Amino acid sequence: MLSIGVMGVRSVLTSRLHPARIALLVALGVPVVLALGGTSGARTPDLELGRYLAAECMTCHRVAAASGGIPNIYGMTEVRFSELVKAYRDKRLSNAVMQTIAGRLKDDEIEALAAFFARTKRP
DSSP states (O other): OOOOOHHHHHHHHHSOOOHHHHHHHHHHTOOHHHHTTTOSSOOOOOHHHHHHHHHHHHHHHTTOOTTSSSOOOTTOOHHHHHHHHHHHHTTSSOOHHHHHHHHTOOHHHHHHHHHHHHTOOOO
16 A cells, blocks of 8 residues: 655645546545646746747747837737737638747647746847
8 A cells, every 4th residue: 555644745745747647646635626726727827938939939029119110019818919810820810930830839838938028028
C-alpha cells in the first residue's frame, strides 16, 4: 500500500497537475475537485509563456506608431487583445501576416499573450 504524508499531498495539490499527478490523487482517494482548487475552470494565464510568445509580436509591434498601420498592443486589455487575435485566427479580420501568426496559436497561448501585453508597457 502506498503511504503519503500530509506534506506530500500538499505538494501534489499545489503543483501543476500533470496527468500522472491526477492519477495519483485518484488512486489515493483524494477528490480531484479538491486538487483543482475548487475553481470553476478559471485558470490564470501563463505570463512566462506570454513573454516567450511575445518575441514574435514585438518584431513588428515594438515600432508601432500612432500614425502607422501597425497598432500599439502594449497595455491593451486582455479581452480586446484576445478578441482581435482570435478574429485574425478565424479569418474574420483580414491581414495575411496576422492570419498566419494567429493561425498557429491555441486559445491558452492567446490568453497568455493577452495577459502579458495587458501588463507590459512599450519598451
